[in-house]
Amino acid sequence: MTPTAYTAHHGDVHLAVDDLGGAGGDPLLLLMGLGVSRFWWPDGFVAALLEAGFSVARFDGRDAGGSTRFDDDTPGNALTGLLRRRPPAYTAEDMADDTVAVLDALGWQRAHLFGVSQGGLVAQRTALRHPGRVHTLTSYAAVPSDARGAAVLRYVRLPFVARLARKRHPAGRAGDVAAGLDLARAVASPAYPFDEDDARRRVTRELDAGLPSGVRDSRAQARQTGATWHGPRLRTLRVPTLVLHGEADPLLRPAAGRRIAAAVPGARYLALPGVGHDLPREIWPTVVRELRAHVAGAQTRPLPSP
Numbered sequence: 001m002t003p004t005a006y007t008a009h010h011g012d013v014h015l016a017v018d019d020l021g022g023a024g025g026d027p028l029l030l031l032m033g034l035g036v037s038r039f040w041w042p043d044g045f046v047a048a049l050l051e052a053g054f055s056v057a058r059f060d061g062r063d064a065g066g067s068t069r070f071d072d073d074t075p076g077n078a079l080t081g082l083l084r085r086r087p088p089a090y091t092a093e094d095m096a097d098d099t100v101a102v103l104d105a106l107g108w109q110r111a112h113l114f115g116v117s118q119g120g121l122v123a124q125r126t127a128l129r130h131p132g133r134v135h136t137l138t139s140y141a142a143v144p145s146d147a148r149g150a151a152v153l154r155y156v157r158l159p160f161v162a163r164l165a166r167k168r169h170p171a172g173r174a175g176d177v178a179a180g181l182d183l184a185r186a187v188a189s190p191a192y193p194f195d196e197d198d199a200r201r202r203v204t205r206e207l208d209a210g211l212p213s214g215v216r217d218s219r220a221q222a223r224q225t226g227a228t229w230h231g232p233r234l235r236t237l238r239v240p241t242l243v244l245h246g247e248a249d250p251l252l253r254p255a256a257g258r259r260i261a262a263a264v265p266g267a268r269y270l271a272l273p274g275v276g277h278d279l280p281r282e283i284w285p286t287v288v289r290e291l292r293a294h295v296a297g298a299q300t301r302p303l304p305s306p
Contacts, residue, residue, distance in 0.1 A: 008059065008105035010098050015059050016066030017102050020046055022055035026135075026295055027111040029102065030058040031119030033141075035221045036214035037065030039205040042198060044281055048288045054112075059102045061095060061122060063220040065211050070223055092125055092229035099126040100133055112295055114138045117252070117277065118224060121145060124260070127239040128232045136298045137237075138291055140244045141252060141277050144260045146234050152225075155256040160186070169216070176213040177203055183215050184278070190248050191274020192282045234263035240298035241267035242290065246275030268294075 003018035018038060028049060032040050038058040049056050060067040070089040099122060103111055112135045115123030120142025127134040128145065143155050167182055169175035180203030181196065188194045207213065214220070241264045245257025254271060261269035270290060275283060 006105045008098075008101045010094075010101035013062050013068040013094075013098065013101075015062065015068070015098055015102055015105075017057060017059040017105055019106060020050070020056040020058060022050045022053070025050070025053045025055035027106070027108045028054040028056050028291075029099070029106075029108075029111045029113055030056065031061070031099070031113065031115035031123050032058065032064070033117030033119050034214075034224055035064055035118075035217055037206045037209075037211055039065070039209065039211075040202050042202065042279060042281070042284075044198075045279055045284050045287075048284050049291075052288050052292050057102070057106055057108075059099075061119070061224070062090065062098055063217075063223050064214050065206070066209065069212075069220060071219075088226045088228055089223045090227055092122075092227045093129060093231060095122050095224075095227055096125040096129045096231070099123070100130050103133055109133070110135050112136045112138070112291075114140065114291065115142060116140045116279070117142055124234065124237070125229060125231060127241075128234070128237055131237075131239050134239045136240045136242070136295055138242045138244065138294060139257070139260055140279075140287075141246060141249055141257070142260070143252060143256045144234060144263060145229065145231075146263060147256075147259075148229055155253050155259075157251055157253065160250045173207060176207055176216060179213060179215045180206075187249075187251055187277035189246060189274055189276040189278055189280045189283075192280040195281065198281070234260065235265070237264045240294065242294040243267055243269045244272060244287065244290070245269075246272045246277065248274050249277045251277040 003020050006017040008015040008017050032038055038060050041058055063069050110133050113123040120139035123137055124145040127137045143152050169179045184199035243257045243261040245254045247254055261267040
């Protein structure tokens with residue numbers, strides 16, 4: 001596929017956007033996880049979405065990929081970002097508003113949102129803050145929006161994070177590639193073979209585009225997780241919601257996904273046996289089928305009452 005590149009603007013922030021094709025299909029916006037760029041979406045998964053009748057776009061959130069970065073002296077990493085007591089570089093509301101700026105750049109009045117990990121969290125908050133712009137929400141391997149600050153840690157497998165933090169890689173491209181592959185391997189689904197070739201392709205595509213390694217930018221990760229949310233609670237969400245979570249997720253406990261589904265009226269939860277904190281190709285047909293059914297169902301069923 002040959003993406004059509006856009007730049008969305010939210011005030012002084014610019015956001016790198018790709019239109020991946022499928023014009024005329026149901027508009028679907030993909031939101032990637034913490035720190036990493038839009039290039040981490042597997043091409044095969046995107047192709048399956050296009051074949052299923054979606055018009056697909058992806059973007060880099062602020063402080064990731066080709067979008068505006070807030071370089072400062074932020075110390076620490078994603079976990080310390082949750083606990084920081086200093087004023088945040090931006091708010092979670094800003095990140096939700098970025099999503100709407102992307103929709104505006106694409107010319108989409110409304111869209112279906114599919115967010116993975118941190119992207120799932122941003123998708124939840126976009127649907128809460130801008131329900132009129134969101135047809136449906138699909139949250140994959142994410143924590144609930146209601147969990148803030150240290151409360152997020154109840155869903156995080158801290159020993160896994162500690163093991164990742166102890167890994168060291170040399171400076172330069174070779175170290176960047178090794179760091180990306182180590183992360184991809186660590187979060188991979190134990191029930192399925194690890195596709196190293198595909199993982200390497202996604203890691204190097206980010207670097208070949210001249211982007212910094214999101215895996216290694218702990219300061220950006222700290223700024224993203226430190227973005228505070230003051231918006232509505234999940235119980236007020238009236239956007240049709242599907243929640244997917246791998247039962248073998250090594251990073252986030254499946255209780256996170258179950259909590260989202262329990263909080264949102266009418267939400268549906270689907271556990272994915274043997275799946276980690278990734279999107280292995282073996283489950284692409286299942287995810288696409290569930291997403292297609294979710295979209296079709298939302299067009300026929302009434303929304304829950306407030």
